[in-house]
Amino acid sequence: DTAVSQTPKYLVTQMGNDKSIKCEQNLGHDTMYWYKQDSKKFLKIMFSYNNKELIINETVPNRFSPKSPDKAHLNLHINSLELGDSAVYFCASSQDLAGAYGYTFGSGTRLTVV
């Protein structure tokens, strides 16, 4: 029973397209996140949501729009994809906003823009 699940696992698309990545957690956690891991393997926070409310929005182009229909789901929509968007996108969740017990990550979505 997967705790944090993301779909799709792989996504190959052309520049200029719009795509979405979905994330669901069944841990009953209040807080969810999107992280981006680039080719240099650096994990960087993009967004965090707590009980459907946006808490953190790092310096991310506004082509990226997260949506949280309920606290168990956090989706990421990307408009007008660019080559530089190619990366692995990880969804994660934590018990609460404090995150003192660490995060549980999904298995990642490997996005390749061609």
Next chain:
Amino acid sequence: RKEVEQDPGPFNVPEGATVAFNCTYSNSASQSFFWYRQDCRKEPKLLMSVYSSGNEDGRFTAQLNRASQYISLLIRDSKLSDSATYLCVVLAPGYSTLTFGKGTMLLVSP
């Protein structure tokens, strides 16, 4: 100074060796500390939390030095399956998020 700094490695060690990684963090008010492990093409997984008093989990020992702002991870009796990237992770106070170091790669050979 980067928020969380680690030696990227790789550290190449034979099976059975003891290996230690260090990590430094810049925000002196940071409250929670973790070591995560990431296998190639997989997600990061929590290895252990790091407590002020130091803590041990089997072959793994984590230490925190708040005065010097560094965290360490010691792995004893290395196994082939320990080969992975070890990520030092810090949580700043307030409604912050986990900040990850770039990771230290460990390669354990037979």
